[in-house]
Amino acid sequence: MSGDCLLRAENIGFEARGVALLRGVSFEVRAGRRLVILGPNGAGKSLLLRICHGLIAPSQGRVVRAGEGVRAARQAMVFQRPVMLRRSVRANLDHALALQGLSGPDRKARCEAALERFGLMPLAGRGARLLSGGEQQRLALARAWATRPDLLILDEPTSALDPASTRLIEDSLLQFSAEGMALVMTTHDLGQARRLGEEVIFLDRGQILETTPAPAFFSAPVSREARGYLAGELLW
Numbered sequence: 635m636s637g638d639c640l641l642r643a644e645n646i647g648f649e650a651r652g653v654a655l656l657r658g659v660s661f662e663v664r665a666g667r668r669l670v671i672l673g674p675n676g677a678g679k680s681l682l683l684r685i686c687h688g689l690i691a692p693s694q695g696r697v698v699r700a701g702e703g704v705r706a707a708r709q710a711m712v713f714q715r716p717v718m719l720r721r722s723v724r725a726n727l728d729h730a731l732a733l734q735g736l737s738g739p740d741r742k743a744r745c746e747a748a749l750e751r752f753g754l755m756p757l758a759g760r761g762a763r764l765l766s767g768g769e770q771q772r773l774a775l776a777r778a779w780a781t782r783p784d785l786l787i788l789d790e791p792t793s794a795l796d797p798a799s800t801r802l803i804e805d806s807l808l809q810f811s812a813e814g815m816a817l818v819m820t821t822h823d824l825g826q827a828r829r830l831g832e833e834v835i836f837l838d839r840g841q842i843l844e845t846t847p848a849p850a851f852f853s854a855p856v857s858r859e860a861r862g863y864l865a866g867e868l869l870w
């Protein structure tokens with residue numbers, strides 16, 4: 635599937651109470667690529683990601699995904715605040731795999747592989763909701779990875795994490811990418827956007843102002859709004 639279009643947002647619009655929160659948003663996510671969506675608070679980034687993941691229906695336009703049925707591209711989403719079941723770490727992983735229709739030894743093997751890969755073995759029997767924020771986000775990432783998505787959507791995945799946990803998540807994301815997974819994420823951490831982004835979409839007040847390779851965006855943003863956003867970066 636390398637290079638294929640996994641997801642295409644076509645002219646997405648979203649209105650609530652007569653206010654246009656997204657307007658004419660179109661972009662593509664190709665297999666194995668890393669796309670970062672940047673923009674100020676309230677620009678509509680989370681809303682757009684939720685629409686792309688099928689959690690909210692757009693008012694206009696549509697989201698087209700690659701493939702159909704069992705050949706459909708698989709997608710997973712990781713949120714800013716992980717959503718965990720009131721069960722053990724292992725049971726949270728197992729539940730996600732059961733929802734995928736996996737059963738028996740396959741499910742168990744995937745579950746154990748995820749615990750192993752993300753260093754969660756020592757926490758496997760603990761209540762997931764009792765874990766620290768960083769541990770929960772690691773579990774959220776493990777749970778997403780266990781479902782073998784072609785595309786992983788992440789909404790500010792490290793905004794509440796300390797530098798070590800952030801590093802761990804970033805390293806995992808780069809490994810996923812090296813294994814061929816496509817990533818679409820939002821962040822306000824511009825260092826993170828530089829480290830992880832291959833392409834940048836800059837969203838401002840519900841509209842895309844720039845779609846560009848990441849190095850070009852950071853060295854020579856075209857729009858006044860993007861220049862202003864980047865100029866606000868804290869340098870200490």
Ligand SMILES: Nc1ncnc2c1ncn2[C@@H]1O[C@H](COP(=O)(O)OP(=O)(O)OP(=O)(O)O)[C@@H](O)[C@H]1O
Nearest residue numbers: 649650655673674675676677678679680681682690
């Ligand atoms: N389902 C919804 N229904 C109505 N309004 C919504 C919905 N989701 C988001 N909004 C509104 O859309 C606007 C954009 O919100 P969104 O969370 O997408 O911004 P954001 O770019 O992710 O901001 P931040 O950087 O602060 O997280 C906000 O005014 C929010 O209240």
